[in-house]
Amino acid sequence: MVIQKELIFPENIKFHVLLEQLNHSVFFDIETTGLSWRTSHLYLIGAAFMENGCWTLQQWFLQKPSEEKELLLQFSSFLSGFTQVIHYNGQGFDLPYLAHKYEDYRLPDPFAHMESLDLYRMVRPFRSLLSLSSLKQKDVERLLEIPRKDCCSGKELISRYQEYLGSGSEELLRLLLLHNHDDVCGLLPLYSVTAYSSLRSGGFTVSNPVFEEQRLILPLQLIIPLPRPLFAGHERYALEAKGCKAALTVCGKEGTMKHFYDNYKDYYYLPLEDEAIHKSVGVYVDPAHRQKARPSNCYQKAAGLFFPQPYPRFSPAFYAGYRQRPAYFLPDDCWPDSGQKLKDYASDLLEEIITQAR
Numbered sequence: 001m002v003i004q005k006e007l008i009f010p011e012n013i014k015f016h017v018l019l020e021q022l023n024h025s026v027f028f029d030i031e032t033t034g035l036s037w038r039t040s041h042l043y044l045i046g047a048a049f050m051e052n053g054c055w056t057l058q059q060w061f062l063q064k065p066s067e068e069k070e071l072l073l074q075f076s077s078f079l080s081g082f083t084q085v086i087h088y089n090g091q092g093f094d095l096p097y098l099a100h101k102y103e104d105y106r107l108p109d110p111f112a113h114m115e116s117l118d119l120y121r122m123v124r125p126f127r128s129l130l131s132l133s134s135l136k137q138k139d140v141e142r143l144l145e146i147p148r149k150d151c152c153s154g155k156e157l158i159s160r161y162q163e164y165l166g167s168g169s170e171e172l173l174r175l176l177l178l179h180n181h182d183d184v185c186g187l188l189p190l191y192s193v194t195a196y197s198s199l200r201s202g203g204f205t206v207s208n209p210v211f212e213e214q215r216l217i218l219p220l221q222l223i224i225p226l227p228r229p230l231f232a233g234h235e236r237y238a239l240e241a242k243g244c245k246a247a248l249t250v251c252g253k254e255g256t257m258k259h260f261y262d263n264y265k266d267y268y269y270l271p272l273e274d275e276a277i278h279k280s281v282g283v284y285v286d287p288a289h290r291q292k293a294r295p296s297n298c299y300q301k302a303a304g305l306f307f308p309q310p311y312p313r314f315s316p317a318f319y320a321g322y323r324q325r326p327a328y329f330l331p332d333d334c335w336p337d338s339g340q341k342l343k344d345y346a347s348d349l350l351e352e353i354i355t356q357a358r
Helices: 013-019 065-079 094-104 119-126 137-143 154-167 170-200 339-357
Strands: 002-007 025-032 042-051 054-061 084-087 115-118 204-206 210-212 215-222 230-233 237-242 245-251 253-260 267-270 275-278 299-309 327-329
Touching: 013 170, 025 094, 025 154, 025 170, 042 065, 042 094, 042 170, 054 065, 054 170, 065 094, 084 094, 084 170, 115 119, 119 170, 137 170, 154 170, 170 215, 170 339, 204 339, 215 339, 230 339, 237 339, 245 299, 245 339
Parallel strands: 025 084, 084 115
Antiparallel strands: 002 054, 025 042, 042 054, 204 215, 210 215, 215 245, 230 237, 237 245, 253 299, 267 275, 275 299, 299 327
16 A cells, blocks of 8 residues: 655635634545446545644555555544545545445444535535536636646546556556545635535625615625625526625516405405405495405505515515515615514525526
8 A cells, every 4th residue: 555645735825714724624535446336446545634734635545456444444543533524526426435335344434423515515506607517526626727737537547547556657656646636635725615605504794785776786795705706697686796795686676566464354355446454444344345355355555666585584575466476575764674684685585596597
């Protein structure tokens, strides 16, 4: 077995602050001779971690398949000093593959009690917004301008490894180690994609809303800067985000909307007025000009400039028609009445934009 260790230096310096909190985390990636753990074997593990204040890469390379169990044992011992593993699509391949291997050798699974962070799952919801043709690690690295020297795919390296087993070529060994080196080292600047997940989960503050013509603009201050800008939107909402700043734009709709009452049995509908009134008042209306309200006509109307809300955060909620989404609200001098409601509204808008973009 070849064990190689070196200091590494993440490329995107501006994102080093994100990595400072990862003293107990390890980035890792594996190389195998196939996708099935039953018919293939593990031949290389690379791990990047903080040691003595410096980022360090360690690689374990098998010079012969019979060393696989020893590699698993050494990696278990190494992981005992960490609480979290970070990877790219490891949830879909690396972790299940290793779990099966540990079980097959009747060894305890070292990942069982560790936290796991999959950067692939962090960026996947934003694929369309980032105009990514695919979600392969190399494609995301290109988007973030993360350099790499390796030009081989994992599939191509399987035959290279088979060649190495027969020849022991130092050049083949260099190519095999380089691919894993670039995969693991690329994970550190790739960690910056957690900024997108942070944005989606509420990692921002909202400044005072701005009304501009028939639009509502919500300025956002992001906790974690985005590595690449986001621009998205549809007929009702739009998002523009760059670095630590973002803005949500909501298009208003001028006209008349309806607020529907839930307890329609307590109301009368007045056909001439095309509105509903509570029975405590409607009892004084001529019976010929009133009728029992139904869910579809139990409403009061209002006119003005309305703004859509994916979820009715602000009351009263208005609709263009019965059971017709989205809901709308009519801002007044007291709007918003809660900073938390405003943030929840911004989160609803973000989720709607992200979902619509998929």
